Amino acid sequence: MVTHHADAARAWSAAAAVVDPEVPVLSIDDLGVLREVTVTDDGVEVVITPTYSGCPAMDAIREDVVRALAAAGFGDVRVRLELSPAWTTDWISAKGRTALKEFGIAPPSATGPVSLRLSVKCPHCGSLDTREVAHFGSTSCKALFVCRGCGEPFDHFKAI
Known part of the structure; x- marks a missing residue:
């Protein structure tokens, strides 16, 4: 599996522009929910961490990330939820x-x-x-x- 660094910045920008559906003045990047974006031959993997484990917005965020990356020309997008380390307001x-x-x-x-x-x-x-x-x-x-x-x-x- 080869990592495509040139596309990674473009993919990060697309994912980072997704807004939090509960607080629409914040992008998921500014909220600290967006943790990682990796582009390989197999597609794009995005790692997000919820503000708390039962956050109902995560499904909407996941769908919005997939749509944003598809609109930016990326196919086969996988969004993975990662609970550890736990999100903290320090990440805002x-x-x-x-x-x-x-x-x-x-x-x-x-x-x-x-x-x-x-x-x-x-x-x-x-x-x-x-x-x-x-x-x-x-x-x-x-x-x-x-x-x-x-x-x-x-x-x-x-x-x-």
Whole structure:
């Protein structure tokens, strides 16, 4: 099996452009879900890692990756789900964190192990006077918060 490095960058770009169906301002690359793209004589293999093991968006992401690579001229695309290492919010890119905030979702505020969550900054007004309303927000990987400063509700990506 020969790896085709020239096509790998083109294949990565096509897969990386796929957006998360639950958070459409993030590509799967900026979210850190896209782990690997390999082009060989046998086709293209893409490795993705879900934000959590029960993420219902993975089937849609898998189909969107196959469609994106087919549109870019690649045939025989295989998408493999890899659970280890487990996804972490540390994998969200700086661009992705900015996009989350601009979209009204508070990005995780720390990288690495978090022993204590002091507060979550409101993405609308910047206030630290917020509270968790529900541990599960619009999706299981987010919690629902409300800002006591401006009164706006917002999702917060959980630091996993």
